[in-house]
Amino acid sequence: MALIVQKYGGTSVGNPERIKNVARRVARFRGLGHQVVVVVSAMSGETNRLLALAKEIQSTPDPRELDVMVSTGEQVTIALLAMALKDLGLKAKSYTGAQVRIVTDDAHTKARIVSIDDNKIHADLDAGHVVVVAGFQGVDEDGNITTLGRGGSDTTGVALAAALKADECQIYTDVDGVYTTDPRIVPEARRLDTITFEEMLELASLGSKVLQIRSVEFAGKYKVKLRVLSSFEEGGDGTLITFEDDDKMEKAIISGIAFNRDEAKITVLGVPDRPGIAYQILGPVAEANIDVDMIIQNVGADGTTDFTFTVHRNEYAKAIAILKGVQAHIGAREVVGDEKIAKVSVVGVGMRSHVGIASAMFRTLAEEGINIQMISTSEIKISVVIDEKYLELAVRVLHKAFNLDESSTPLLTTSK
């Protein structure tokens, strides 16, 4: 008998029929003798409907009131799922974040969980109930309703699993696990049985939108056993996210190829090469709440340097305008940019102990005549920025070069 936390996203509870399907799956786990806590999101579309309603009233809705409003989305789902479970003859009870109590800080619309009271839930589980908890929400110390920001239901699931010391946290999504890359681009993409937390973090932040980054960090911090499964297919074991130390044997060096075509590149040319210049360039960008991803700076020969970074494509125009505004002040020669870029990354904890991954990657791209515009590396990933039109080609040839194809026998495995 295990204690399992299951999390279902908006698509998995998108209509009454799907909610009944979730109830049937929960019933099977109960039938095996497991205790089950279910975390649910709002039905798909509901959060956007509520946001639109709020914007009809106030162009920038008040954050406290927006949380009061948006949190009703999950509240509706928990009630419906509890009804569906009772309809199957199970004992079930729903809780809002406030009722649990999931205490957060008071940063409305992007709150962080501070503590979770596990008393009621444990008592209910011991009394044979399935406990259904609203994801994405909590209350601050003063009892004001807060939300964790979009996608925060994953975090609720992991945080509950940590607080309850659950045996496993299962995240049900519309994919059946984590793949070596996007199967729509590379049909030979394989589902990974296991992946390390660090790889998952890199894959998630690079655009494999399977799990919320924050939830993965949370799971790593509290050593929660996390599994990604499909809510629409039965029987698969999904992908288990592990700690590297658990299982070093037979691990592939490279776990997957991630990519992102939402970025744009901006270069500030001929910047005086003096201390504080990076701050002078990125400060105004950060103040405008524009997130910056890759940042590259090379020292030039004539006392000036070129400074390049990437931003989300939606914020490209805004960022360019800001930089043109400060160009004279910082003494830069020119501000140029390119929206037609893509980022491709090779990810894997194995590369730490293997030289030659970077050169293999660059050689593979060179053989296809793909020019590399930017390079950025971390301990477990190498990212390159290339012309957008080569994206699919690059992903396919890298997937093959690192033996990630389903049919191939991995050559680059390690037994140490």
Next chain:
Amino acid sequence: MALIVQKYGGTSVGNPERIKNVARRVARFRGLGHQVVVVVSAMSGETNRLLALAKEIQSTPDPRELDVMVSTGEQVTIALLAMALKDLGLKAKSYTGAQVRIVTDDAHTKARIVSIDDNKIHADLDAGHVVVVAGFQGVDEDGNITTLGRGGSDTTGVALAAALKADECQIYTDVDGVYTTDPRIVPEARRLDTITFEEMLELASLGSKVLQIRSVEFAGKYKVKLRVLSSFEEGGDGTLITFEDDDKMEKAIISGIAFNRDEAKITVLGVPDRPGIAYQILGPVAEANIDVDMIIQNVGADGTTDFTFTVHRNEYAKAIAILKGVQAHIGAREVVGDEKIAKVSVVGVGMRSHVGIASAMFRTLAEEGINIQMISTSEIKISVVIDEKYLELAVRVLHKAFNLDESSTPLLTTSK
């Protein structure tokens, strides 16, 4: 400077534009220096939408979970109204029933208010906030969400006014006050400036659906000054609901003509005239949760009697079936019924001290050839059941006979 509780129903907050109108009215009261607490219902249609969703999951939705779900309707409205108020530059803060805390018993879907914590609201009012409270909901002692049953937002408004010792509770509806009868039937119907609680109770229960009965009882019990106003028209003073003792002078004997065409009549003929027979007839009806309105029994000559009562027309078929089932057991001769009836009532505290009201009523109906099928009286009303086809005629002639027409000078006023 006064403390005013205003309650707006679902139609008054039915869309963003109407919510903004409510905010503008509240702003005007704030501008006059008043403290304002606003109680709101769910946007019209929302509660029915949620109920329908629940029924797709469970044919008889679990009451605890139904309350969790349906209470989101008001939660959305409080957030939207608070946003609209802030958009006008006012300070505003929303509270769910649980946040206030409005503590109720644990009778889900029809809970009763036990206590209200007024600390937070008073503190917010003193800090210059408009406080927006979700109507219709509360929490039980264990923190489970409860609802007061449909229409319960009026009760929330009155209960809050009592707890906060407000100077006035204003109920905004789609009518601009209480009329002597339905203006759609009698164009000369007059809006009453004042009406007593008792008259209001009789008028409400007889089908003048301006206020929830329970809220009027509550107001009477806690001596809350209650006023009914239009949320769509400006400037009127509506109808003030008073205690009889306040103002006995110049009061009309009859305050209005109420009617109800939702009822059906059932007669059990030839019942043995023995103790306990009323219970034997009505017991099975009550067990089936069928509400009974008028009940009449006359002693017959031959040791048997006829027993007649009225039920809601929707439950007529069910009630007839139940009685035919027990007919043999109670030894009745026959069960007959009539769906084509209507009830007309003359209401007024003044009639207590005036003989002749009943005979004036009966004479008026007789002059029009309207046969009276049943009669029932209380201290402040006389009700008759007549053929449905005469309903409008009866209301019109009674309205005129008791000098309720706008143009007429009331003859039957009293100065004692």
